[in-house]
Amino acid sequence: MEDINKIVYVVDDDEIFHFIIRKMLGQQDDNLIVTSFLCAEEALEQLSAVPQPSLPSLIILDMNMDRMNGWDFIEAYRSIQPSLHNNIPIIMCSSSVDVRDLQKVEKTPELMAYITKPLDKNKMKVIEEYL
Template sequence: MEDLNKIVYVVDDDEIFHFIIKKMLGQQENNLVVTSFLCAEEALEQLSAIPQPTLPSLIILDMNMQRMNGWDFIEAYRGLKTSLLSNIPIIMCSSSIDVRDMQKVQHTPELMAYITKPLDKNKLKVIAEYL
């Protein structure tokens, strides 16, 4: 039997954000499994260790985290993505409204979108486009 669940990785060091996004996405999508990672290193380990069919449909990535930030994650992901069977869209989600961050996102091909916290219905629609 085929597993119809879509998997979303949420990589963010804020546990409250994990709770909120799980609740909001759960209201919008029935067949969604949200996997939470409080640090980027754990998400990278999971991506490199898992069998290919269980890859996430989407990664929601915080920009500012302890130890390894979102940009560091993308650098590490670039080295890993050649071994993955599919290209995983990444949406960066941050409280930063710095224009330089937004410009950097535009020049980062792995990133599909940049959304600012807090989440609302319109920002959720952007996420849903990539599910």
């Protein structure tokens, strides 16, 4: 384990999901700071505003949210990504098992993985790979 704190952004409109993922990530790594966003717009504003050393190591993104969904977030992220000076891995997390969604994930280079809700230990291993 590194001494430096790693930051994870969780972008999901479900407060219960935030609680669960905080618990599960907290069991994995004491040096993790989980920053929760209930809407994608707030996460984008934060990404645009934070200094480079404070950028997240990982973004866990819900697909289906009100106002701005996960796909809209990725579109907006693409426009600010060059100013971030590093690629932040994004894992999409959703309850959808629609084949069209899975195909779209495969064609989206910003997405490192797709995991379905509810989370379990095997799905957490996927997240850990990118921390």
